[in-house]
Amino acid sequence: MGIQGWEWLIMIGLALGALxxxxxxxxxxxxxxPQPDDVVLVSPHExxxxxxxxxPLYPAPQVRPTNTFAILALIFSFFVAILGVVFGHLAxxxxxxxxxxxxxxxxxxxxxxxxxxxxxxxxxxxPLIFGGIMSSSVTYGLVLAAT
Numbered sequence: 765m766g767i768q769g770w771e772w773l774i775m776i777g778l779a780l781g782a783l784x785x786x787x788x789x790x791x792x793x794x795x796x797x798p799q800p801d802d803v804v805l806v807s808p809h810e811x812x813x814x815x816x817x818x819x820p821l822y823p824a825p826q827v828r829p830t831n832t833f834a835i836l837a838l839i840f841s842f843f844v845a846i847l848g849v850v851f852g853h854l855a856x857x858x859x860x861x862x863x864x865x866x867x868x869x870x871x872x873x874x875x876x877x878x879x880x881x882x883x884x885x886x887x888x889x890x891p892l893i894f895g896g897i898m899s900s901s902v903t904y905g906l907v908l909a910a911t
Contacts, residue, residue, distance in 0.1 A: 837873025
């Protein structure tokens with residue numbers, strides 16, 4: 765039993781889809797604007813000036829950007845688990861270095877990615893492991909029943 769013509773089409777379609785997805789992700793990463801390293805954050809509790817009538821002016825709250833790799837880690841962990849793990853580790857390293865938000869997303873991507881990899885490994889290797897145990901016990905049972 766070989767691979768039929770329509771199965772080849774599905775495999776080629778999935779491979780092309782994965783290739784397009786990887787190219788789009790790399791394009792987004794390359795086009796991402798660099799974050800300035802010399803940003804001075806002002807305390808939100810200290811006024812930065814006063815209005816003409818004497819009221820204090822406070823700075824707008826600063827929102828930390830979410831790390832792109834952390835978002836990609838969570839997304840890829842469901843579809844291509846190994847990419848979720850890779851992006852999760854890259855994201856956590858960048859977050860420690862830059863202080864961006866998204867550590868929880870990266871950690872979730874890592875946990876889900878590793879869980880999917882372990883699940884696939886169990887699914888693929890369990891028949892080999894348990895198949896050998898079951899076949900030996902069935903054979904042993906047949907030998908006992910025959911005597």
